[in-house]
Amino acid sequence: MKSIWTESARIPGRNPLTGNKRTEVVVIGAGMAGILTAFYLQRHGLHVVVLEANRIGSGQTGFTTAKITSQHNLIYEKLVRTTGEETARLYGKANQLAVEEYGKLIRRYNIQCHYEQTDAYLYSVQESEVLSREAEWAARLGLPASFVRETGLPFSVHGAVRFTGQAQFHPLEFLRDISAGLTIFERTKVLKVQGHEVVTDKGVVKAEKVVFASHYPFVNFPGFYFAKMYQEKSYVLELEPVNSLKGMYLGIDERAYSFRNAGDKLLLGYGSHRTGKAPKENPFTTMKRAGEHLFPEAKEIGKWTAQDCKTLDGIPYIGPFSSLRPDWYVATGFGKWGMSSSMVAAKILSTQIVGRKTPYDEVFSPKRHHFKAAAGTLVSHGMQSVKGLSAGTVPGAVNCPHMGCRLVWNRYDKRWECPCHGSSFEINGKISAGPAQQGIPFID
Ligand SMILES: Cc1cc2nc3c(=O)[nH]c(=O)nc-3n(C[C@H](O)[C@H](O)[C@H](O)COP(=O)(O)OP(=O)(O)OC[C@H]3O[C@@H](n4cnc5c(N)ncnc54)[C@H](O)[C@@H]3O)c2cc1C
Numbered sequence: 001m002k003s004i005w006t007e008s009a010r011i012p013g014r015n016p017l018t019g020n021k022r023t024e025v026v027v028i029g030a031g032m033a034g035i036l037t038a039f040y041l042q043r044h045g046l047h048v049v050v051l052e053a054n055r056i057g058s059g060q061t062g063f064t065t066a067k068i069t070s071q072h073n074l075i076y077e078k079l080v081r082t083t084g085e086e087t088a089r090l091y092g093k094a095n096q097l098a099v100e101e102y103g104k105l106i107r108r109y110n111i112q113c114h115y116e117q118t119d120a121y122l123y124s125v126q127e128s129e130v131l132s133r134e135a136e137w138a139a140r141l142g143l144p145a146s147f148v149r150e151t152g153l154p155f156s157v158h159g160a161v162r163f164t165g166q167a168q169f170h171p172l173e174f175l176r177d178i179s180a181g182l183t184i185f186e187r188t189k190v191l192k193v194q195g196h197e198v199v200t201d202k203g204v205v206k207a208e209k210v211v212f213a214s215h216y217p218f219v220n221f222p223g224f225y226f227a228k229m230y231q232e233k234s235y236v237l238e239l240e241p242v243n244s245l246k247g248m249y250l251g252i253d254e255r256a257y258s259f260r261n262a263g264d265k266l267l268l269g270y271g272s273h274r275t276g277k278a279p280k281e282n283p284f285t286t287m288k289r290a291g292e293h294l295f296p297e298a299k300e301i302g303k304w305t306a307q308d309c310k311t312l313d314g315i316p317y318i319g320p321f322s323s324l325r326p327d328w329y330v331a332t333g334f335g336k337w338g339m340s341s342s343m344v345a346a347k348i349l350s351t352q353i354v355g356r357k358t359p360y361d362e363v364f365s366p367k368r369h370h371f372k373a374a375a376g377t378l379v380s381h382g383m384q385s386v387k388g389l390s391a392g393t394v395p396g397a398v399n400c401p402h403m404g405c406r407l408v409w410n411r412y413d414k415r416w417e418c419p420c421h422g423s424s425f426e427i428n429g430k431i432s433a434g435p436a437q438q439g440i441p442f443i444d
Contacts, residue, residue, distance in 0.1 A: 001432075003063045003304045004238050004262060009172035011056045017185040017202040023049040025353060026198045026207040028190050031061040032171060032338055033331040034213030035179045036346035042182060044354050049205055050182055051198065053189035057175045059215055060433070063306035064338065065236060065260055065267050067248045068102050069120040069166040070095035071145070072337045074130065074252055075314060076137040082373035083313065087363050089141045091315060094360045096143055098343035099166055105178070106169070113173035114262070118247040120166040121151045126253050128159025135161040152247055153259070154294050168248055168260055171339070189437070193219060196327065209353050212321060212330045213345070216309050216422065216435040218402075222322035223366070226403065226435065228374075229317075229333055230381050231275040231307045231422025233413070234258075235283040238302035242266035242295050257290060266295065272336075274384070275307050275433075276419025278410045305413045307422060307433060308336045312381070313373035318345045318364035319352065329353065330366060388420035398443055402436035416440065 027038045030052035038048045052058075070092055079088035106115045124131055131147060138145035144164045151160050189201045198205045212218075217225045241264040249259040258269030268291055271283025284303055291298060311317055311333035318341075321328035329352065331345035344360070351358045362368065388405030391397060397406040398416060405420035415432060416425040423436035431439045 001063070001304050002302065003236070004265065004267065004302060005057075005066070005170060005172045006062045007302070009170060009176060011172060011176040011179070013055070014184045014186040017051065017188040017200055017205070020204045020206070021049060022206045023047050024207065025049070025209045025211065026051060026205050027211040027213055028198070029059065029213040029215065030056040030179065030184055030186070031059040031213065031215060032175065032342035033334075033345050034211070035175055035182065036342050037211055037213055037331065037349050038182050039178055040346045040350035041353060044350055046353070048183065049207070050184040051188045051190055051200055051205065052184060052186045055186050056179055056184060057172045060306050060308060060338070061171055061175065063236070063304050064171055065258060065269055066171045066339060067120060067166070067168050067260055068099050068339045069163060069248065069337075070099050070143060070340055071120040071122055071138075071161065071163040071166065072335070073122065073250060074134050076141055076143070077134050078314070079373070080137055083315075083370045085141070088137070090360055090363045092138065092141045092143045094344045094363070095337075095340040098340040098347070101343050101347070102167060102169070102339075106174070109177060111174055111177040113169045113177070115167060115169040115174075117165060117167050120163045120248045120250075121153075121160045122250050122252060123151055123153065123157040123160040124252050124256070125155065125157050131159045131161050131252070138163070151249065152245060153249055154244060166248065168262075170262070190214070191437075193328070208327065210328045211349060211353075212328065212332070214434065215332065216433075217321070217330055217332055218435045218437050220403070222324040223330070225317070225330075225332065226421050227385075228312050228378075228381075229309050229421070230384065231309050231433070232272055232336065233275045233305055233307040233417070234269055234336070235271040235287065235305050235412070236303065237268045237270075237284065237287040237291060237300055239266045239268060239291050239295055239298040240264060240301045242298050244295070255286075257287070265301070266298065274419065275422035275424060276388070276408045276417040278408075278412060278417075282412045284412060307424070308338060309333045309422070310335050310377075312377045313370040315370070316341045316345065316364055317366035318348050319361060319366050321366065323367065385420045388418065398440065400436055401438050401440060402434075407440070416443075
């Protein structure tokens with residue numbers, strides 16, 4: 001699969017690991033989270049080795065829409081209600097600082113990555129009440145938010161929340177430059193981690209600390225991330241030329257779209273669903289129709305899918321992996337907001353690893369329990385997992401190598417998907433997303 005980013009940036013290749021090594025920190029995964037974490041760890045003076053199964057940026061980061069924003073759908077009112085005002089304030093502050101940190105880095109290192117400051121809008125064509133409350137809460141928490149009725153969209157809206165001073169960029173051009181000074185071994189897959197030994201298919205790296213930035217952690221015990229995280233897939237259509245729309249938009253209505261421009265191209269997003277639960281209607285067909293209606297001058301020039309991890313309470317898991325493994329750390333569960341969240345993770349983990357605390361540790365701690373925020377998702381995730389596991393015992397089922405759930409064919413994305421934890425596989429059986437770490441046999 002290709003995206004606008006994978007087609008337009010070339011990141012110089014790195015050699016695989018040869019033989020055994022020793023280092024202070026191993027980071028597993030060279031996506032946005034892993035590279036930024038390694039970058040800040042190195043700035044703290046630590047010796048860091050990044051191990052990447054495939055290529056830098058070849059995971060979900062290569063297929064994002066790359067909006068850098070602290071506007072994370074309808075989140076602030078919900079967080080205030082379910083986790084309290086202070087947690088909501090710290091969540092917003094960490095992400096807003098992350099947005100600003102990208103700007104600082106890009107200017108300081110003169111990174112050419114089509115970085116543009118722009119506003120982000122959350123809109124509805126049906127209602128304004130919920131958006132007006134979201135804007136009020138976000139502003140009260142200190143974010144650059146306001147309620148508006150005018151946007152740059154080619155249709156009128158009932159209302160929108162505008163966040164000013166947000167940004168968008170080319171994520172792989174950014175990774176190419178920010179990763180340049182790091183020690184990275186590509187095509188080096190981590191098979192298991194035993195205490196301080198990271199065992200790969202090319203050799204063993206001994207490290208004092210290990211960071212799991214592999215998108216979905218592939219180690220089941222300890223941590224139990226499989227019990228507290230699922231994945232959601234979305235579909236993206238690339239249209240050209242579109243000169244009439246600039247900036248970043250996300251709809252909250254049931255059949256709403258996400259928009260962002262990339263020069264004179266438009267990325268249209270739609271069709272979010274739990275991985276393994278594709279809708280009846282083809283999301284690409286729906287988007288094509290919308291594209292033709294809204295931008296009749298434009299042609300479809302590309303399309304792709306991506307998926308991201310969703311946590312029980314909607315806040316990423318960033319911090320120590322488990323009380324049983326104090327020297328392991330994790331950054332996951334970005335809920336489709338992985339640009340700002342990767343920066344939040346990099347700042348928190350690099351600080352924790354050098355032995356200091358941040359004001360955000362508790363908010364993002366994988367050990368937290370926000371029962372009010374998590375209860376509904378915990379029940380539905382548990383039920384989905386039990387259903388998928390029991391379907392996996394039916395003779396002839398195509399099963400996921402991760403935990404044995406029955407895989408489901410997604411005919412729009414042409415992949416086998418696990419409805420339990422979201423692993424997905426190409427038609428030839430090759431793994432395309434974890435937590436599974438191996439492919440499945442080819443099924444005709
Ligand atoms: C459709 C869509 C649109 C999105 N748009 C936005 C957006 O506009 N703004 C935003 O903020 N977020 C967005 N996101 C979310 C964002 O793209 C992700 O959260 C982010 O890219 C995740 O980065 P990562 O580094 O955690 O994971 P990845 O980029 O997947 O990196 C993980 C890396 O780990 C490697 N790995 C895995 N297992 C192993 C192993 N065993 N050994 C070695 N390496 C391993 C993988 O190969 C991979 O390269 C979007 C998500 C979707 C689905």
